[in-house]
Amino acid sequence: MRWFLPKKTDFLRLFDSASANIVRGTQLFRDILDDPTDLKAKVEKLKEVEHEGDRITHEALAKLNATFITPFDREDIHSLASRLDDILDSTDAAAQRLLLYKIETIPPHLKALARLLVASAEEVHKAVVVLHDGKRYSEAMTACVEINRLENEADVLHREALGDLFANATDAIEVIKLKDLYAFLEEATDRCEDAANSIETIILKSS
16 A cells, blocks of 8 residues: 555655746746747747646646645645646746747846746745755745745836836837736746745645
């Protein structure tokens, strides 16, 4: 019956891989905005990273279904796996819109939102990694607080970006395109906060 015993390291290993993959994906998106040359190839590379995230999520959920006793509450494992997956989904959606809309000039607000997203993803990874050690849960909580702060900053920046867009843009189609892009990036930072909330729930139940 040993295959029914808790496999904490398996789930945490998958969470580590997922969060590290998110950092790679968000950094790649940031780099695309800094240099959008060869856009199609770069967006395809990000899609590969997103597919790897899907693979990790599917593996985690398959293990969850096959494991009788889990190290954390089943719903919390499912929640964290899903929330981590959502971050890259939103990031990839933004990258696909860059390609679809043929965006050539990258607005400064979009670059700033991407930098906040990378910072949020890095904090998510920090929080996930220290779940291995109950003595370091305070570090995870500190990272979660920072994720919340970054999400609030992204909300403010998102509103500023929209205000500037509506005040100064003269092309209605361009407004629609950029508004959509801003929304996906702001959503990605929201999903980082959702992941932080799942981490906090795991820590509070384990303390």
